Amino acid sequence: MGPEATCPWSGPLPRLRVRTLIEPVVASTQVAASLYEAGLLLVVKASFGAGAGASSNHSASPSPRDALEDEQQRAISNFYIVYNLVAGLTPLLSAYGLGWLSDRYHRKISICVSLLGFLLSRLGLLLKVLLDWPVEVLYGAAALNGLCGGFSAFWSGVMALGSLGSSEDRRSLRLILLDLILGLAGFCGSMASGHLFKQMTGHHSGQGLVLTACSVSCATFALVYSLLVLKVPESTASPRTALPAVDTVSGTIGTYRTLDPDQSDKQGVEGYPPSPGKAVPKKTVIALLFVGAVIYDLAVVGTVDVMPLFVLREPLRWNQVQVGYGMAAGYTIFITSFLGVLLFSRCFRDTTMIVIGMVSFGSGALLLAFVKETYMFYIARAVMLFALIPVTTIRSAMSKLIKDSSYGKVFVILQLSLALTGVVTSTVYNKIYQLTMEKFVGTCFALSSFLSFLAIIPIGIVAYKQASWLQYGDIAEK
Template identity: 90%
Template sequence: MGPEAACPGRGLLSSLQVRTWIEPVVASTQVAASLYEAGLLLVVKASFGAGASSNHSTSPSPRDALEDQQQRAISNFYIVYNLVVGLTPLLSAYGLGWLSDRYHRKISICVSLLGFLLSRLGLLLKVLLDWPVEVLYGAAAINGLCGGFSAFWSGVMALGSLGSPEGRRSVRLILIDLILGVAGFCGSMASGHLFKQMPGHSGQGLVLTACSVSWAAFALFYSLLVLKVPESVARSSRAVPVVDTVSGTVGTYRALDPDQLDKQSVVGHPPAPGKAQPPRTIIALLFVGAVVYDLAVVGTVDVMPLFMLREPLSWNQVQVGYGMAAGYTVFITSFLGVLVFSRCFQDTTMIMIGMVSFGSGALLLAFVKETYMFYIARAVMLFALIPITTIRSAMSKLMKGSSYGKVFVILQLSLTLTGVVTSTVYNKIYQLTMEKFVGTCFALSSFLSFLAIIPIGIVAYKQASWLQYGDITVT
């Protein structure tokens, strides 16, 4: 007699616990997103390439001039597209987060996935019916009005936080990031091959966009019919302080947990007047560091596809897919880096390691001339995900479960709004400098990445003073 026969409810309980896993939704959504991102770039390039060819059929121009014109057209498209994607969620994402906190946790996820699916259908119809590229602005607006990535990711973070105890919460959130990266890597690796399945202008990209729609539909129906909201896991026992030795919450932010502060004020000596830094100050400094670092990352990510298509690289569809896939490997290497570094360093040190990693890689990227140099620069960025992930995990320790939806939306919208401004500025800088020094944007990102270390260094200094004068023991 098996264990399930002896205890019939055990098998049902296990199946219910599996249904609370958000990972299948994250994986399928990211596969759809990675296919869509590659398909969007290649479809837009093909559209402007065809337009440039027809416009100059009677008066041939040098190849470099046509390529520059195409680059400016693609860049201008992405300026408007990113503005629509970034600004429209401001109208709905916070409301969806509030509804999720008040009524049902799946509201923000399901509504945003509906918009996600409709926007992918827009790209499919553009390829199938040969609509103008301006139609994609409307598809992006629909996605944003349904909450966009801001509402979706805040809902994912809320479910991930609710379904894990505080001592293991950071591990769960980083694992979700890891699933996101692995799924994006697989989708990007396949994107170039799928795009070439139907040669010819009329059917080019049809298979790729159809696959993206299929994965997005699966994510929506899974979240509606299968996914269950986990019960809130109680806080870790307060009898013995728990230190998370796997993720980016060793010592520093554990000591900043309000509940732990109450306990430490009784067990240990009270902090000296004027020495203890309130959590609000620490959060503000972390927020500044996250925003400045996000400026550097978003600017690099937005310009990199254009850089791949232009000389000196001039990649084809398959090479572009591989290049995008290389960006997703950072999820894996950053996860492994957290596992190793958290045993030796505090969170602030790990955050600075990640910022140095990305800043150094961006500086190398500015001087790339060959394909192998591009992958060397991407390899140097192997810890680039650590800063944002660690900062987000640290901030979650200072929230109450009933506020996860709203707080995560505010954080995500702040980063999204910053990204919108960054995308516009970087695309304009790229257009102005691509003929003189094509790596200008990457050099600027390197500077911003190193600049972001300053507020994190202040946090480390304040925290060290707090521990010294407050007599708080941190493992």
């Protein structure tokens, strides 16, 4: 390398390392997504009329207006049922293939192709606002996004690059850091969304033009950056032979290592072979983690899908700015979950952290079911402060149980499993919401709370099996 190697900050190597960072793509994509989500809700609400102009909080309303509001809620809910079906099912046709191509040929394939679809869908919303097209056009935009892989292909590609560029003992922190970037970007976008939506003056059909244009701009930047700037990092996974030096029995250092069944082979070599009945097979661990992730995702997706409808009607009846603030509050869990991983990983095992996150979300969802005032909504969201830990921790744990050459396929299978169950959940929850919104509007949130606590069972089985095996290993060592 010559003289370039003498200065660690001036040669091509530092520039290359900077170009391997996926964070700019994650941040710009999530800003675009948060603007799009808020814009989609407000544009659809305006398109279905029935009190679209009544965005302030009124305490009393005549019964005809209540009937019109309920009809509008059903129309919005039916729109989201179809939209979520299209957005959730179309990635099944392409996401796995993109993951396979990424593993075999180039890691950026799934990211770049999915970002292309992401941009096309944002352009669809922009054209709908600009040309006053019918809302059914947005179904086609969602289909284009899904056929290009959707979020399933994009996030699995991001997780693969994040796993490749980090050592095993730092991978959990690396992946939760990506989630933190996602949350911070979403928070900023959501906070600005309500204000941007109201910027367009003039004819009513153009309302939201500034918001959608900003979303398209951020999506364009993400695609251009991933194509021209982003580089694939070299694998920095630490060799497994270094693991025995860590205190894996106490589980106080190096999160996720207690989930690695290969450690049983290492300890068997060191003089105390594990009992065949006590060891946890790798496939069993992965299967239980999958089940826990899917059940927990059912609870989360159901809550997220119903919440926008919940805040638009009584008892809250939020306006555009309040909707943006409410969405921003949801993104704060990315920050608190990141801090939670930093704290809990020093004194708890992975399964304990997963359970903490599930209890946090389940408790918050239960409180959300009885919200009557805006301040109560934010209290319930605050209780969910560790809700992001479970799926992120499960994903990181799985990366320790597979080869790096299979990251793309395994991550996309997990993401598609979550997407598929999410589609079913979205349909079921929206129908439940329509049937119960006049009797007990918090029914869906109570159901989510139950599912969140139910998801603890498979994780608890993993923890019990591992504790039994670790106890046997401790006795054998003595």
